[in-house]
Amino acid sequence: MSFRVVEDYYRQEHFDFFRPFQNPFYSVTFPLRCTALKRFASTAGVSTYLSLCYFFTKAMQGLEDFRYRLHEGRIVLFDHLDFGLTLPAPGGRFCFGYYSYDENTEVFFRRAKQEQETVANGPQKERRLLEESDRWNYVFFTALPKVPFTSFTHAVGHRDRAEPQVAFGKFYSESDNLWVPVGLQVNHLFVDGTALGELVEAAQELYDEPVAR
Numbered sequence: 115m116s117f118r119v120v121e122d123y124y125r126q127e128h129f130d131f132f133r134p135f136q137n138p139f140y141s142v143t144f145p146l147r148c149t150a151l152k153r154f155a156s157t158a159g160v161s162t163y164l165s166l167c168y169f170f171t172k173a174m175q176g177l178e179d180f181r182y183r184l185h186e187g188r189i190v191l192f193d194h195l196d197f198g199l200t201l202p203a204p205g206g207r208f209c210f211g212y213y214s215y216d217e218n219t220e221v222f223f224r225r226a227k228q229e230q231e232t233v234a235n236g237p238q239k240e241r242r243l244l245e246e247s248d249r250w251n252y253v254f255f256t257a258l259p260k261v262p263f264t265s266f267t268h269a270v271g272h273r274d275r276a277e278p279q280v281a282f283g284k285f286y287s288e289s290d291n292l293w294v295p296v297g298l299q300v301n302h303l304f305v306d307g308t309a310l311g312e313l314v315e316a317a318q319e320l321y322d323e324p325v326a327r
Contacts, residue, residue, distance in 0.1 A: 117190040117251070120182070125304070129189070132302040141267050141299040144314060146321050148285070149292045154324040160223045163199070164213075166282050166294065167255045168222060169324050171197045171215055173316035174253060174278070179309035180300075183250045184274045192251040199255040210244060212252070219325070250277075257282045266297025276301040 123129060132138040151169065155162040174180040174195055181192045196215045203209040213229070216222040254277055256268075261283050268279040283295035300310070 116194075117183075117185070117192040120189045120191050123182075123189050125306075128306070129303050135302070136273065137270055138273055138302045139268075139270050139299055140302055141265075141297060142310060143263070143265050143295060143297045145293045146296055146314075146318055147291050148294045148321050151321045151324045152285075152292055158223065160226070163257050163259075163282070164223075164226060165324065166257075167197055167199050167213075167253075167280075168215075168219070169320040170255075170280060170296075170317050171195055171253050172217075172219075173313055173320050175215070175217075177309055177312055177316065179305050180253075180278055180313070181251070182304040183276050184303070185250055195251055195253050196249065197253040197255060200257065208256075252277050254279045255282070256280070258284070260284055262286055263295050263297065266295075268297070268299040273301075274303070276304050278305070 148166070151165055152162055155165040158165075178191065181195060183190055183192060194215055196213060198210055198212045200208045201211045213222075213226060216225065256279075258281060263281075263283045266281050266283070268281065279299040281297040283297070285292055285294050287293070298310070298313075
């Protein structure tokens with residue numbers, strides 16, 4: 115993890131306003147067109163779910179508001195975001211998986227395939243299903259591929275945690291395109307509506323052109 119301590123945070127007044135709130139988190143739900151992304155995943159032979167997560171994280175990288183965190187009581191800005199996601203586990207359960215981000219799309223998916231093969235062929239007895247990472251620069255993802263939700267809320271953690279949480283729902287067809295519902299939860303300490311609007315635009319642009327670059 116690489117970050118710098120922020121001494122003069124540009125939203126300090128807003129941060130101080132929301133800091134005492136018992137629950138400073140809020141959620142938004144919106145659709146993203148994913149016709150091209152689904153085609154990209156199929157052509158590249160990679161997971162559609164992982165592709166949704168990767169390009170959404172890629173959209174966040176250039177938006178500073180999503181990279182702020184509270185670390186040991188100080189506001190810090192990470193230089194990049196990695197991501198974690200829920201994955202199916204035996205017995206109808208789920209586990210956590212973690213991926214290190216790489217700006218180069220081809221490199222990322224090549225490494226992701228290698229990591230998946232290592233996990234699939236390695237010993238599982240010592241691994242806890244819900245083992246959390248000790249890193250703070252993560253975006254968390256989950257998926258409900260059979261649920262066509264129109265609203266979504268995530269489990270709320272400590273009020274100072276600022277990792278964005280994202281859920282993807284059941285794909286649906288409309289106007290000759292494939293769409294996915296997205297439920298996004300953020301902490302008002304760091305993220306306002308302007309940043310959310312920029313993220314939606316950036317994510318849609320990447321979903322429409324998910325090229326290896």
